[in-house]
Amino acid sequence: MQVLAGANGRVKGPALAEAVGSTSGFVSQVLHPLVREGWVRSDPGPSGGYSLVVSPGEVSVLAVIEAIEGPTLSGRCVLADRPCDETGTCALHVPWMRARSLLLSELAATSVADAVVLEEVS
Secondary structure, eight states: OHHHHHSSSOBOHHHHHHHHTSOHHHHHHHHHHHHHHTSEEEEOSTTOEEEEOSOGGGSBHHHHHHHHHOOSOOOBOSSSSSBOOSTTOOTTHHHHHHHHHHHHHHHHHOBHHHHHHHHHHO
């Protein structure tokens, strides 16, 4: 989304893949959910390509992660491969839930545009 935000017009799949250091197939796979969400437009054909439909300030990093990877809540225990619930919680349940909540809050409060600025600063 960062590359598309900085582009002037449509970006072809191979050019986008090269810009992000990946393959065209992987880029297409990752962009499909972003197209489905209505954030990216995909125009097929020789004059086609990908373009950003929304402002990068309108979409949070968390929304992008969840669009591509699915919901972030796994319901699994951080220490054992079992469901995590309020009954029979592990020793790390409370601190893990607090840390997870803070992480998700930060990702939700960080827009794609903010991530570009943060990347330029570091």
